[in-house]
Amino acid sequence: MTALNITKAINAGLRRSMESDAKVLVMGEDVGKLGGVFRVTDGLQKDFGEDRVIDTPLAESGIIGTAVGLALRGYRPVCEIQFDGFVFPGYDQIVNQVAKMHFRSGGRLRLPIVIRIPYGGSIGAVEHHSESPEATFAHIPGLKVVTCSNPLDAYWMIQQAIQLDDPVVFFEPKRRYYEKAEVDVDGEPDLPLESARVALPGTDATVAAYGPMVKTCLDAAAAASDDGRSLEVIDLRSLSPLDLRAVYDSVRRTGRLVVVHEAHRTLGVGAEVAARVTEECFYSLEAPVQRVTGYDTPYPPARVEEEYLPDLDRVLDAVDRTFAY
Amino acid sequence: MTVETAAEATPPEPELVQLLTPEGERVPHEHYDSLIADVTGDDIRAMYRDLVLGRRVDGEAVALQRQGELGLWASLLGQEAAQVGSARALRAQDHVFPTYREHAVALCRGVDPVKLLALFRGVDQGSWDPDETRFHLYTIVIGAQTLHATGYAMGVQRDGAIGTGDPDRDTAVIAYFGDGATSQGDVNEAFIWASVVNAPVVFFCQNNQWAISEPLERQTRVPLYRRAAGFGFPGVRVDGNDVLACLAVSREALQRARDGEGPTLVEAFTYRMGAHTTTDDPTRYRLNAELEHWKLKDPIERVKAHMVRSDLADQAFFDSVEQDAEELAVNLRAACRALPDPAPTSIFDHVYVEPTPDLVAQREAMTTYLDSFAEEVAR
Ligand SMILES: Cc1ncc(C[n+]2csc(CCOP(=O)(O)OP(=O)(O)O)c2C)c(N)n1
């Protein structure tokens, strides 16, 4: 067991992937000597060289576009986008090229590209550094979209994403980067990449979340249990494909579901989860599915971001609403 | 995988327009002298004041960030001359499209520096009025503003506000950006558009040698100003730490734009003396010796040396500027600390021109929710 935070866990996962497969490359802005602005790639250039850990020119479309070419040539690029808001200059390449190559080539061409994006708010940043654009990727067929919430998942999920022959958009909860946990770095992952996980078993209501909001929901569950209410918290982990088996199973027992994410509400992941749960568990539901999300406004200035973001109280408030029916 | 460059392909060191040596000696220039022939001692003293105030605002902001009053700050340290020289070449009607580092340009345009701090404190995302100051909002997404400047210039062109010969009407637009930004597609597209439509825009690149941790070599193999030739307009490299040279070169480029002669790329060769931002640690990627080398070329010291040499100012003048800077700093600190946090419901205010029913409902829900805490406290 090794105590790792999420940045160190991803670093260790990248390192293992690079050791076991010489085709794995890391590329992005400032990923070399600096080790990335969050130090996720710290030391990799020193150990694997400038050919495999590439400080790219400042151009996101270029990062993704050249990763396509490298992948066509047999490499497995792991692209770092410095902050969530800066993926958009590369969005055209991701949506029009990366997502569609396998389909349009009749399955002949594979693009095993991982696009790592630190996302989400609560870090007191200026504009474009706190976005949660996951739904705009999960909406695109051909992309897999996953997100980790803790060091153990971070360590295994990055390796699993790199091994996958499909392109993966890998969202990292930047506000949780420095949360530590014990990780068995020599073991085996206990879950496939595209699966949800019960983060906390419970009996009275189900709370589904992912990435940075998992901890918020676990905190809410701890507070609820002080009031004698048992919440089951599910970490969705994979947003595309969306694995809702654990959610269905849970909702059939609890009859109540709250979905939580930082991203805007309208047409977000919560809307999709609510629709599917309504389709699958209609007769088990005791209350409409509740969503706790960021509001439908641009991400606000830092001094009001905590009011914008879901927190423990808003989660509990939504749980209360499900009991009010 | 080393890429060999043929020795003969290596161009000679490019010429750098310089009018003041680092020691403050005024060196004559065949072409650019005429562009600053009208510059008086008063003008130089005024620019010196701009430089000092710019540096002071910046230093104060760094300190306020350290004290937790700002979330972040992007320091302009070392780039004062590039900013003041170019800004003082502007006419009132000209328009500026900045990045996030153009604090001295903002000061020259009359933007209240508290508003710059407000953005980095996180109380708003730009509260100055670009129509009033002709200084547009800061742009954080690298390179985007170069296209905005080009489009704005196309509007100026369509309004017939170039080439009339009326000095109060003919209008230029200037876009600021960094060396790293030159790699972005947007910037290259801006060059193409400006060239094709002959837009009255000046592309003012502050080449401060670094894009966070990446040195210039990660962005280019040719001197940046030479890129302009490939796009079909002139490019010039100026000593970015020489305020007089920056003034002269910018005046020429802006006048070309106002006269309807199209775009110019100015590469102001300078150095980012501080960290990229207050969260950056440059000791991880660059040598202190480099910084020491550039300190000898300090943009403020050389003007001061020049003024002393040429009897343009006495100690009383320098003291008075120091005092102005101190006063500005004191006021700025107090004003920054007094900035109120925005009301939570203010986030709904300007998403659209008219609020949508959805947003009205979300705003009401937030109000009810927040009020429920107030009631709890009251109880
Ligand atoms: C599209 C985009 N990608 C990445 C970033 C993150 N970022 C902020 S500043 C910066 C470096 C900019 O370098 P340069 O253009 O030379 O300007 P400087 O900061 O040196 O003034 C980067 C990569 C960003 N703001 N926008």
Ligand SMILES: [Mg+2]
């Ligand atoms: Mg730079």
